[in-house]
Amino acid sequence: MLDNLGVHAAGFVPANPAYEAVVRESFARQSLMATLGASIAHLSPGEVHLRLPYSPAFCQQNGYLHAGAIASVADSANGYAAFSLAPPDTDVLAVEFKINLLAPARGAEFLACGRVLRPGRTLTVCLAEVLAIAGTERRPIATMLSTVIVRPNPRGFT
Amino acid sequence: MLDNLGVHAAGFVPANPAYEAVVRESFARQSLMATLGASIAHLSPGEVHLRLPYSPAFCQQNGYLHAGAIASVADSANGYAAFSLAPPDTDVLAVEFKINLLAPARGAEFLACGRVLRPGRTLTVCLAEVLAIAGTERRPIATMLSTVIVRPNPRGFT
Amino acid sequence: MLDNLGVHAAGFVPANPAYEAVVRESFARQSLMATLGASIAHLSPGEVHLRLPYSPAFCQQNGYLHAGAIASVADSANGYAAFSLAPPDTDVLAVEFKINLLAPARGAEFLACGRVLRPGRTLTVCLAEVLAIAGTERRPIATMLSTVIVRPNPRGFT
Amino acid sequence: MLDNLGVHAAGFVPANPAYEAVVRESFARQSLMATLGASIAHLSPGEVHLRLPYSPAFCQQNGYLHAGAIASVADSANGYAAFSLAPPDTDVLAVEFKINLLAPARGAEFLACGRVLRPGRTLTVCLAEVLAIAGTERRPIATMLSTVIVRPNPRGFT
Numbered sequence: 278m279l280d281n282l283g284v285h286a287a288g289f290v291p292a293n294p295a296y297e298a299v300v301r302e303s304f305a306r307q308s309l310m311a312t313l314g315a316s317i318a319h320l321s322p323g324e325v326h327l328r329l330p331y332s333p334a335f336c337q338q339n340g341y342l343h344a345g346a347i348a349s350v351a352d353s354a355n356g357y358a359a360f361s362l363a364p365p366d367t368d369v370l371a372v373e374f375k376i377n378l379l380a381p382a383r384g385a386e387f388l389a390c391g392r393v394l395r396p397g398r399t400l401t402v403c404l405a406e407v408l409a410i411a412g413t414e415r416r417p418i419a420t421m422l423s424t425v426i427v428r429p430n431p432r433g434f435t
Numbered sequence: 436m437l438d439n440l441g442v443h444a445a446g447f448v449p450a451n452p453a454y455e456a457v458v459r460e461s462f463a464r465q466s467l468m469a470t471l472g473a474s475i476a477h478l479s480p481g482e483v484h485l486r487l488p489y490s491p492a493f494c495q496q497n498g499y500l501h502a503g504a505i506a507s508v509a510d511s512a513n514g515y516a517a518f519s520l521a522p523p524d525t526d527v528l529a530v531e532f533k534i535n536l537l538a539p540a541r542g543a544e545f546l547a548c549g550r551v552l553r554p555g556r557t558l559t560v561c562l563a564e565v566l567a568i569a570g571t572e573r574r575p576i577a578t579m580l581s582t583v584i585v586r587p588n589p590r591g592f593t
Numbered sequence: 594m595l596d597n598l599g600v601h602a603a604g605f606v607p608a609n610p611a612y613e614a615v616v617r618e619s620f621a622r623q624s625l626m627a628t629l630g631a632s633i634a635h636l637s638p639g640e641v642h643l644r645l646p647y648s649p650a651f652c653q654q655n656g657y658l659h660a661g662a663i664a665s666v667a668d669s670a671n672g673y674a675a676f677s678l679a680p681p682d683t684d685v686l687a688v689e690f691k692i693n694l695l696a697p698a699r700g701a702e703f704l705a706c707g708r709v710l711r712p713g714r715t716l717t718v719c720l721a722e723v724l725a726i727a728g729t730e731r732r733p734i735a736t737m738l739s740t741v742i743v744r745p746n747p748r749g750f751t
Numbered sequence: 752m753l754d755n756l757g758v759h760a761a762g763f764v765p766a767n768p769a770y771e772a773v774v775r776e777s778f779a780r781q782s783l784m785a786t787l788g789a790s791i792a793h794l795s796p797g798e799v800h801l802r803l804p805y806s807p808a809f810c811q812q813n814g815y816l817h818a819g820a821i822a823s824v825a826d827s828a829n830g831y832a833a834f835s836l837a838p839p840d841t842d843v844l845a846v847e848f849k850i851n852l853l854a855p856a857r858g859a860e861f862l863a864c865g866r867v868l869r870p871g872r873t874l875t876v877c878l879a880e881v882l883a884i885a886g887t888e889r890r891p892i893a894t895m896l897s898t899v900i901v902r903p904n905p906r907g908f909t
Contacts, residue, residue, distance in 0.1 A: 308494045309501035312470075336466045343467035344529045345507020352503050371502045372874060373898055375533035375691040375849055377718045377738060379711040394736055395695040399873065400846060400900070402693045402736065420710060420718065422693060422738045424847055424898060426874070530716060531740055533691055533849040535876045535896060537869040552894060553853040557715065558688060558742070560851045560894065578868060578876065580851060580896045582689055582740060584716070624810040625817035628786075652782045659783035660845045661823020668819050687818045691849035 289323035289393060292364040296322060300357050303368075307353060315350050317357075323393035325357040330386045342382035344419075347389070347407055351376060351421040354391030355403035359425035362396045367427050372400070374423035382418050384409030391421075401425045447481035447551060450522040454480060458515050461526075465511060473508050475515075481551040483515040488544045500540035502577075505547070505565055509534060509579040512549030513561035517583035520554045525585050530558070532581035540576050542567030549581075559583045605639035605709060608680040612638060616673050619684075623669060631666050633673075639709035641673040646702045658698035660735075663705070663723055667692060667737040670707030671719035675741035678712045683743050688716070690739035698734050700725030707737075717741045763797035763867060766838040770796060774831050777842075781827060789824050791831075797867040799831040804860045816856035818893075821863070821881055825850060825895040828865030829877035833899035836870045841901050846874070848897035856892050858883030865895075875899045 293299060297320055304310060304317060310327070313335060319326035327350045335346040352374055360369045391405040407419040451457060455478055462468060462475060468485070471493060477484035485508045493504040510532055518527045549563040565577040609615060613636055620626060620633060626643070629651060635642035643666045651662040668690055676685045707721040723735040767773060771794055778784060778791060784801070787809060793800035801824045809820040826848055834843045865879040881893040 303496045306496040307501060308492050309504055312492045334466050334470045338461045338464040338526070343465065343507060343510075344532075345503060345510050346467060348506045348510070348532075349501060349503020352501075352506070368496070370539075371536050373533065373535040373847065373876075374502075374506075375531065375738060377531040377710075377740060378529055379718055381528075394693075395733065402695055402847075404736065417711065420720065420738060422691060422736060424693060531689065531718075533896060535868075535898060537876055552851075553891065560689075560853055562894065575869065578878065578896060580849060580894060582851060619812045622812040623817060624808050625820055628808045650782050650786045654777045654780040654842070659781060659823060659827075660848075661819060661826050662783060664822045664826070664848075665817060665819020668817075668822070684812070686855075687852055689849065689851040690818070690822075691847065693847040694845055697844075 289362055289396065291322040291362055295365070296361045300325065300361050303360065304353070304357060309349055310353060313346060313349060315353070318388060320361065322361050323358055323396065325354050325361060325391050327354045327389045328386060329389065331384060342387065344376070344378055347382050347387065347419050348374070348376050348421065350387070350389040351391065351405040351407050351419060352423065354389040355405045355421060355423040356425055358391040358393050358403050359401040359427065362393060362401065363427045367429055369425050369427055372424040372426050374421050376419055376421040378419050380416065380418045382409060384411045386410050399427060401427060447520055447554065449480040449520055453523070454519045458483065458519050461518065462515060467507055468511060471504060471507060473511070476546060478519065480519050481516055481554065483512050483519060483549050485512045485547045486544060487547065489542060500545065502534070502536055505540050505545065505577050506532070506534050506579065508545070508547040509549065509563040509565050509577060510581065512547040513563045513579060513581040514583055516549040516551050516561050517559040517585065520551060520559065521585045525587055527583050527585055530582040530584050532579050534577055534579040536577050538574065538576045540567060542569045544568050557584060559585060605678055605712065607638040607678055611681070612677045616641065616677050619676065620669070620673060625665055626669060629662060629665060631669070634704060636677065638677050639674055639712065641670050641677060641707050643670045643705045644702060645705065647700060658703065660692070660694055663698050663703065663735050664690070664692050664737065666703070666705040667707065667721040667723050667735060668739065670705040671721045671737060671739040672741055674707040674709050674719050675717040675743065678709055678717065679743045683745055685741050685743055688740040688742050690737050692735055692737040694735050696732065696734045698725060700727045702726050715743060717743060763836055763870065765796040765836055769839070770835045774799065774835050777834065778827070778831060783823055784827060787820060787823060789827070792862060794835065796835050797832055797870065799828050799835060799865050801828045801863045802860060803863065805858060816861065818850070818852055821856050821861065821893050822848070822850050822895065824861070824863040825865065825879040825881050825893060826897065828863040829879045829895060829897040830899055832865035832867050832877050833875040833901065836867060836875065837901045841903055843899050843901055846898040846900050848895050850893055850895040852893050854890065854892045856883060858885045860884050861892070873901060875901060
């Protein structure tokens with residue numbers, strides 16, 4: 278899927294057999310994703326793609342999607358890519374991320390493809406590519422490099 | 436205002452006497468800011484503060500504001516800090532930004548304080564601090580370092 | 594070569610037919626690369642790999658290569674990847690870079706593989722992966738995401 | 752000291768009464784700092800300034816200090832700022848850093864001023880400003896935002 282960066286599944290083995298259920302359950306609790314209309318397009322160990330439709334409600338001054346909307350889905354894609362490899366009874370939190378905006382976010386919909394570069398017991402590093410989709414064309418518009426922390430006791434964050 | 440980083444006004448002279456009007460006009464066109472309920476709390480040459488109320492509609496999985504919502508206002512605060520120093524008939528675009536999340540975004544409202552570190556003819560570097568506000572307490576929750584590009588012909592982006 | 598990120602040549606067409614000569618000439622003027630003992634291992638349009646041997650003179654407190662030494666070669670790899678696509682009579686300058694250190698820089702030698710993600714008339718975005726090499730093993734130890742500016746009049750920087 | 756960012760001592764209380772001795776002992780083991788000729792110019796809880804003289808041996812293609820040399824001292828300044836607040840029997844490691852190059856590194860000497868923004872039990876976030884010094888003039892040339900991890904068992908890294 279990640280045409281431009283060419284990042285392919287690295288054969289990660291999930292530490293939690295129920296990784297799919299816990300990722301979907303957590304994603305469903307992210308109200309920002311619901312507000313943006315984002316959904317899970319792909320979910321496998323170490324890789325999560327989120328689909329984001331264009332909406333005039335999330336734009337910058339010239340009618341393109343705001344960099345913050347793009348960053349939101351890329352951050353969640355990377356976070357859930359990390360979470361898909363985390364042990365049971367943990368939660369994840371973004372430590373930091375950096376995003377390069379390669380082109381204006383013009384398109385009917387967008388795909389934020391997050392991948393784990395290096396899983397860790399405490400810190401996991403992820404790379405996301407965001408593509409603008411128009412018909413059969415997929416154009417990279419952003420790249421995000423993130424650090425995610427895995428923490429015990431998911432309810433400790435509540 | 437920027438208690439923690441202690442960044443104070445650097446005495447920038449705006450290149451556009453109408454800087455306040457053009458910043459407010461552009462901000463009013465950012466539909467994401469309206470959707471988030473963000474408003475301009477402070478605007479001076481090289482410095483823009485945006486206020487963001489807490490809303491359950493923009494959260495992550497544990498009910499804190501999503502890092503993407505925080506990043507959105509910090510990005511706009513830095514972008515408009517840069518835009519306040521730009522010449523007439525230009526527009527600004529985020530090239531990239533990096534955000535460190537220092538603490539969960541818990542609070543009744545948030546203040547994203549963007550400041551120009553180095554204005555440039557083409558590229559402007561900005562630093563934003565995001566504070567959580569609860570009563571009289573102000574707690575830093577994020578720091579963003581951004582590169583903004585100033586481009587001629589504002590309608591070239593439309 | 595970029596096993597981990599799987600980034601492969603994107604079929605870039607160089608704007609300067611003499612790209613190889615100008616990259617090599619500029620690299621030879623970077624005294625830090627000579628001091629570190631770095632050399633060009635691969636050079637093609639949009640992609641530059643730099644080899645760095647381990648040396649006890651460039652270490653952090655525990656005898657691994659210092660993150661600054663790793664960042665130096667990754668920055669040059671990305672800069673020259675960008676420069677290989679630049680028109681004649683230009684020069685490049687790093688605007689900013691972000692590096693994630695994935696593992697301690699332990700190994701006999703290191704390879705910093707820089708690739709252009711998006712070439713631009715003014716700004717070029719690059720991604721580098723740094724690998725530690727020990728025998729036939731290649732282990733990713735760092736990832737860098739950079740913005741490079743292409744400027745006219747190379748001697749304007751001198 | 753940090754004129755431009757105006758970052759002042761935040762009244763941190765060191766967790767290790769011997770913080771000064773352990774920082775100086777660790778710094779003395781960083782062979783890259785010795786190779787670059789860097790020295791500690793200031794050391795207090797949560798704040799470390801490193802002085803770097805100009806040398807023609809650490810330059811980029813136009814005779815300015817290479818961004819990697821600047822990044823090296825900024826990374827060490829931030830790392831030791833974090834280490835000055837760490838408990839006994841720990842060590843620090845850079846997780847990631849991001850640097851914006853504001854101006855060419857031209858000058859007789861440079862000062863990398865690292866400060867802790869948020870100390871943490873596991874992760875500490877630091878901000879460094881690098882100044883070029885020429886006579887009485889101090890000109891900001893770079894800003895670095897870093898994440899540092901504090902780990903138990905210092906010899907675990909050896």
